[in-house]
Amino acid sequence: MMKPYVFITRKLPDDLVKPLMDVAEVEMWNKEAEPVPADVLREKASRATALLTMLSDKIDESLLENSPHLKVVANLAVGFDNIDVSAATKRNIVICNTPDVLSDTTADLTFGLLMATARRLVESANYIKEGQWQGWSPYLLAGHDIHHKTIGIIGMGKIGQSLAKRATGFDMEILYHNRSRNEVAEKELHAIYCSFDDLLERSDFVVCLTPLTNETKHLFNRKAFQRMKSSAIFVNASRGAVVDEDALIEALKTGEITAAGLDVFVKEPIDVDHPLLSLSNVVALPHIGSASIETRTVMMELCIENIIRLLQDQSPKTIVNKELLSQNC
Template identity: 35%
Template sequence: MSPSPSSPPPSSPASSGNHPRLLVTRKLPAAVEARALGSYDVELNTGDAVMSRDEILARAAGKDGLLVTVADRIDGALIAALPPSIRIIASFSVGYDHIDIEAAAARGLAVTNTPDVLTDATADIALLLILGAARGAASGMAAIREGSWKNWAPTGMLGTDVGGKRLGILGMGRIGRAVAKRARAFGMSIHYHNRHRLPPDREEDAIYHSSVEGLFAASDILSVHCASTPETRRLVNAQTLALMPEGAILVNTARGDIVDDDALIAALASGRLRAIGLDVYNNEPNIDPRYRTLPDAFLLPHLGSATLETRNAMGFRALDNLDAFFAGREPLDLVTPRCRSPSSAS
């Protein structure tokens, strides 16, 4: 099957020597693409159009590996249809819920991700959402853009302080801990729920809640940082939101499917929640249109890792994993339990 006519033409390989053959499904920062071109016979997506599954399969022919992003749905059916030459899927992301890990492992494919390098950038966005939601930034920006701001008023556009508030962190991994560090500087007290309680040196002064319900009930502001798993999908729902204090704030920089859109929109529209801040969504970029009508919804277009420095670091980390694999070493960020060595398949 040939690539779609609307898709950009493939780039020329860096060489025709003994370099591993790599398909990169999206346009990456220039420095990352330059490094890839120096190490691989690489096909780049110079036009950055999202590839269809058929196009991925067509362009994967003859390749040894794939470098994919969160926009690529690498499900079990696609993995089963990949050509036998593919031995590794490197994801340009820390999350890998867009890849069927069990199917990849069953086929003997290596799958890697890019942890650590996007922690600070995502934590910064979480704080931006917290502050933007608490201070009514969405309404304020709309007033400026629409020309409806007429004068300063003592009771106009009143937000709420974050200092002295209880910040609940759902998922106290790298990003959750980075958010806690920043939030302490704003005078917030930290509460958290995690699959396992942190050791004292990482917990610091944070208060652990052994149940999700306990965390929601103790959170004036709740920041979502857990991974998307069958257990966490729709974890933010009508029942858990009802446990939060009246006028609480919820922000999400993790994954959209952790939130039940109907429940969250209803809680905000009813005044149960004061405000929300979202950087991730179900079915993004085709988000629920009702979010756009809510004046107290501070919305960003999945900017969590969107700094040049961070995106470069993510690309270099993905290439580090590919380099290790093709050199016969185990990649640093391997998320599949087993994989084929480079010499075991043509």
């Protein structure tokens, strides 16, 4: 019997992929950092039983309707805004993601980004490398304290809770806004639920961890930044499109807010001449929230396990369109 065909849109370590090779014909895009071209992805998907995809791969209705054999798309991310889940569900195609396994790692990076922005760490490191350090003065590259400040978290899911745990170590007051109340965060972390506007007005650090939806696109717009304290620092580790970047640039230039730490952007990779990158009060990272060796390995293993389980008519461990479980397994 012919093995099912699986296409992986990045080069992954052979030892991790081997279990999949035992049950399927596997082909991988041969470049680690360069996305697979859209026409190549469409051609591979047209004959694939399973796809293992990255956030940069657009899995839209057009691709799905031309993939008659496709049973599962395993996305190497907790988010899945690159996939038309509704179109997949209509075609009985299971969508898997990698939640939970990256929560602590992403929270580590997010809090590190908050600290780097508040204490001007990148700017200070460059100051030495560029030979500018000529002496000491009381306010030389002085940043802002983190301890005993107020952090406002937009999106109190698993990553938000992990971030809040780290904030407790700095004796921070924790505010949060979410689609629904998080009783665990309130009970165990003493997080205080408040409205979006109230959070913006009270927080010293505003951290966005919300998924990208029609409702959250440009959630942080000119009006939102105007509500924040002029001393506030904004951190985004969710998706770039939740922010109106023009409004953010204006807020940073005019002093409506003090600084921003950004791991995500509307266009990725961000253009090197993008105005945000020219601002000294911006710390910019290349979307590395979950990028530890340990966590990315676990994410790859979970994607591969989900594909194998589905190919063997078993329930995947993590599924986005859960309504398909009874139909497929």
